[in-house]
Amino acid sequence: MGGIRKHTASGAALALPFTDDRHPAEPYPGARPGACFVHLDGAGWPVDPDPMTDSGWRVSPDGVDLDEWLAGHGEPPMAERTPVLAYGSNANPAKVTWLREELGLTGPAVVLRARCEGLAAVWASGLRKVDGQRPATLAAMPDVTEEHAVWFATAEQLRVLDRCEGRGLRYRLVRVHSGRVTLFDGSVVDSVLAYTGAGRRRMPLLSAGEPVRCAEVDQVGARWLGGRPAPDDGLDVTPVHGYPAPDEWPDRLFAYGTLQPGQSAWGLVEPLTSGSPEPARASGTLHDTGLGYPALRPGGGGANVPGHVLRLTSPEEALPVLDKYEGDEYRRVRVTLPDGRVCWTYLWRGPVDGFAELPEGWVRR
Structure with missing residues (x-):
């Protein structure tokens, strides 16, 4: 062969x-x-x-x-x-x-x-x-x-x-x-x-x-x-x-957009977590959809996407809630942070042609 x-x-x-x-x-x-x-x-x-x-x-x-x-x-x-x-x-x-x-x-x-x-x-x-x-x-x-x-x-x-x-x-x-x-x-x-x-x-x-x-x-x-x-x-x-x-593994979510502390959907995810949110970075490129929320795609080199690691109290109960919130525009995958920790996160499904890359200090509330 x-x-x-x-x-x-x-x-x-x-x-x-x-x-x-x-x-x-x-x-x-x-x-x-x-x-x-x-x-x-x-x-x-x-x-x-x-x-x-x-x-x-x-x-x-x-x-x-x-x-x-x-x-x-x-x-x-x-x-x-x-x-x-x-x-x-x-x-x-x-x-x-x-x-x-x-x-x-x-x-x-x-x-x-x-x-x-x-x-x-x-x-x-x-x-x-x-x-x-x-x-x-x-x-x-x-x-x-x-x-x-x-x-x-x-x-x-x-x-x-x-x-x-x-x-x-x-x-x-x-x-x-x-x-x-x-x-x-x-x-x-x-x-x-x-x-x-x-x-x-x-x-x-x-x-x-x-x-x-x-x-x-x-x-x-x-x-x-x-x-x-x-x-x-x-x-x-x-x-x-x-x-x-x-869905049982891992019990962590990497949030980089509206699910982060202080942003618009924090009230949805906070009751599903335990412990304190931990600032972290993941690999990929963050794009501006123009719709009030960002789009994450692989690539870009290095851990250049800032976000937070959230510990999910019960991933089997939390993830269906988050899947529904993210909708069909995103797919849930496992990603690996620079320290080896594996987290769930949501990738943008569609093309990003015409989307501007978001600056590192991006915040939307």
């Missing part, structure tokens, strides 16, 4: 697009591409960060905005997907195909590389019944940094992952407050969802009294490890009941 090659964030070259056979699933946990990718029908397309796009990501080699690419396949954009940490076989493209063939996974799978600090994939105490291989489990491990991935899953895909992981039996779905997970565009996925051990067989294996990192011992060696189950995985987590909605 073509001879085009590019260099990824790790410096490795990757053909575009790539097929599953380049990343075999065996032995567990399988091989991983050297790039973020979107996967469909046995093939993967690398995805690169791009702040000039609405989604913040661009699909190679055609350079299409990831949201546009997903829409072209009739699938939800990134704002309607939930981030789930993939530290085992779920980051393997051939495993994604297995999920399609065996468990009915549908639609493109968006899998973005992530740096995990204070978290490690370690070998679990029990072997898999299906093939006798030793699976991975997640553990807190201070001073350790590993590279894994984050799925941005649709609601249907999350249900398939539940079935695959044996939610409630082998693994449990939790929000992980330990460590720090950072995507390769600098976005910090705080309180990331993850499947962690639900019983003794999926607790970390203690060999010579210590967990064994998957990065240090391969599957062949892991199958012959001796030891005992750890009493726990050391993680600070909140169990998830039911199915999380995409």
Whole structure:
């Protein structure tokens, strides 16, 4: 499939697009591409960060905005997907195909590389019944940094992952407050969802009294490890009941226009927030619509759009109210501030031709 090659964030070259056979699933946990990718029908397309796009990501080699690419396949954009940490076989493209063939996974799978600090994939105490291989489990491990991935899953895909992981039996779905997970565009996925051990067989294996990192011992060696189950995985987590909605993360809004403190719609948003508004800046360009409110579009270089970060008390309740206020002229997306915090904000949908750029001191009440 073509001879085009590019260099990824790790410096490795990757053909575009790539097929599953380049990343075999065996032995567990399988091989991983050297790039973020979107996967469909046995093939993967690398995805690169791009702040000039609405989604913040661009699909190679055609350079299409990831949201546009997903829409072209009739699938939800990134704002309607939930981030789930993939530290085992779920980051393997051939495993994604297995999920399609065996468990009915549908639609493109968006899998973005992530740096995990204070978290490690370690070998679990029990072997898999299906093939006798030793699976991975997640553990807190201070001073350790590993590279894994984050799925941005649709609601249907999350249900398939539940079935695959044996939610409630082998693994449990939790929000992980330990460590720090950072995507390769600098976005910090705080309180990331993850499947962690639900019983003794999926607790970390203690060999010579210590967990064994998957990065240090391969599957062949892991199958012959001796030891005992750890009493726990050391993680600070909140169990998830039911199915999380995409609107639950993040719980912050970047307001740059009439929703800011002291401006005309502050009375609408203030009851939906907690804590004090925090001055902040985001990337993009602010335009004057001539209608009494500004239009934010990506681009412009640097964090040159002033605004405020507002903490939403209940994003699931607040965001529908704000969506209605913003109307069809805007679309809600996740944006990343210079410090890595991810916030909801509203981008102008239409063209900005003929709109003047607003000066930094713009205020309208």
